[in-house]
Amino acid sequence: DETRSRLMPINRRVPLGQLAQAMRDYVTATKRRVTIQYILLAGVNDSEQHAASLARFLAAIAPPARLHVNLIPYNQQSKPAFTTPSESACKSFKGILTSSGLFVKIRWTRGADKMAACGQLGNLKLRRQIRLDNAAAAARAGAPDEVPSPAAAPKPAPTPARVGAAAGGGLVGG
DSSP, X not given: OHHHXXXXXXXXXXOHHHHHHHHHHHHHHHOXXXXXXXXXXXXXXXXXXXXXXXXXXXXXXXXGGGEEEEEEEOOOOSSOSSOOOOHHHHHHHHHHHHHTTOEEEEOOOOSGGGTOSTTTTTOHHHHHHHHHHHHHHHHHTTOOSOOOOOOOOOOOOOOTTBEEEETTTEEEEO
């Protein structure tokens, strides 16, 4: 709760205990699977101890068959407050969760080179700078003057079965 409160102010209004109960109630009422989104931040919440803590937290919510965990390595932005964990740290974290019976996927970054990865699309100033840099590089290479800007991927429709997790072992409704 302490790490989640530091990273996510919503934890002050909806602490982990309350969120856990809501997740339990959802699973009981619907018999559906809950998806947990967990953002991995290097040196903040990506250790083996954090993985073991998350596994214990989730074990108290529902059987592993009712839980699906997406691990999302942090995508750096123009003035990053955090760094992306290494591939080996992500795989180690996943291994601990899967050894407890959970279904886990690592959502590897795509589009970071164009500032089109998850969490980066809103950074218009940086996207503009990258577009200008790409156009300048293309001009030096003799390519056409205009380089198209990266297209924003459509967002999936929200579903009631999704409950997101966020940094610090914290979970949020999503």
